[in-house]
Amino acid sequence: MTERVVIDNAHIATVDADDTELPRGHVVVAGNRIESVGAGPAPEGLEGVTRHVDAAGRLLTPGLVNTHHHFYQWLTRGMAQDSNLFDWLTTLYPVWARIDEEMTYAAALGSLAALATSGVSCAVDHHYVFPRGAGDLFAAEVRAAAELGVRFAPARGSMDLGASDGGLPPDSAVESTDAALAATAEAVDRWHDPSPGSMLRVAVAPCSPFSVSTDLLREAAVLARDKGVRLHTHGSETVEEEAFCRERFGLGPTDYLESTGWLGDDVWMAHCVHMDDSDIAKFAATGTGVAHCPSSNARLAAGIARVPDLLAAGVPVGLGVDGTASNEAGELGTELRNAVLVNRLGPHREKALTVRGALRLATMGGARVIGRDGELGSVEPGKLADLALWDLSGFRHSSIADPVAALVLGAAAPLTLLLVDGRPVVEDGRLRTADEDRLARLTRAEARRLARLAGLTG
Helix, strand or coil: CCCEEEEEEEEEECCCCCCCEEEEEEEEEECCEEEEEEECCCCCCCCCEEEEEECCCEEEEECEEECCCCHHHHHHCCCCCCCCHHHHHHHHHHHHCCCCHHHHHHHHHHHHHHHHCCCEEEEEEEECCCCCCCCCHHHHHHHHHHHHCCEEEEEEEECCCCHHHCCCCCHHHCCCHHHHHHHHHHHHHHHCCCCCCCCECCEEEECCCCCCCHHHHHHHHHHHHHHCCCEEEEECCCHHHHHHHHHHHCCCHHHHHHHCCCCCCCEEEEECCCCCHHHHHHHHHHCCEEEECHHHHHHCCCCCCCHHHHHHHCCCEEECCCCCCCCCCCCCHHHHHHHHHHHCCCCCCCCCCCHHHHHHHHHHHHHHHCCCCCCCCCCCCCCECCEEEEECCCCCCCCCCCHHHHHHHCCCCCEEEEEECCEEEEECCEECCCCHHHHHHHHHHHHHHHHHHCCCCC
């Protein structure tokens, strides 16, 4: 008999095509799928009900989708606090060049825990630092995601342009072009699961135009399309990147990436802050997606992405935390608020992004960016049971009549329940799948070990 979970009395923001909201509705989960959604109480007499949740005072949304991250950075938070991107990278690359498998595992656990407890059910991670002899870093991340029960989209990154070739990372932190391509192919073959309802889908993800050769970009695009997986990289993040591309290639970042095969509906890029009308038109025409990271863009003084213009042009846009060395909070829930606030900066921009627009970015927008909008991103029958139930009954939210505004503009809302694939991962604000105190001890110890190895402490 199929096991069912019934959630009653919730305010449901479905984020479907019509932005349907049910002020007092129900959701029935059967196995790992949403069976029914409707107004009023759930039907009586359902068989196999193993759990019934009275969600009065709660807001039910789709689980959030994080479209860009660097988990390993959990161990280097709070460093280079007043630097722009290039100076920040120059400071931190020598530290990151010391990471190993156990550090990566601990950092992935910390990052995923922060994401899950902020409502994320599906997380992208872009891992591109693979020091020689460091162990199986990609497998360490996969192991951490499986333990916590979060749906995972690891992007196997790479860098082959070290300092001796004019890049920013030290030579010890980069791979050869051939080695990077071979390791990426192996990661896809070993881990990618294209089946319906998959918990693990791998993307191909050379790091950025200023840390990757043109050959690696071109060949990685061919590799990804040969294997039927998606492509991810950084693009148009800073004015320094724009200057680098024009000096080295004679093209802006978008035109350069286009010349290497990196525009298409199987591609998404992080940041996309410095884009002109022509760049936006090319993204729209090709279906290329964007991971908008408002807090990281502000932390590194990169600028404000033209999200309203991207959306108006039809570009797929999702939200991303980015690495926790440039967004120390590590939470996607708070990015909804920051997306609204950042995109309204400037005169007469009060309608640049609405609270429901921000929720859509974090759910259906993210699902579309990673190519899973047929299964994720909205509360609709037949979709995977990735659901977030937010507690708005406390004093921090109780005087905001609009539940979606309470979630987006109010204080960070605690989670009553996070279901991923129909299984509880967070309950009453705490992880169900890991000991949070153990995670704190483990990540603190590995951060200190990394600092010692990098010569930051005695």
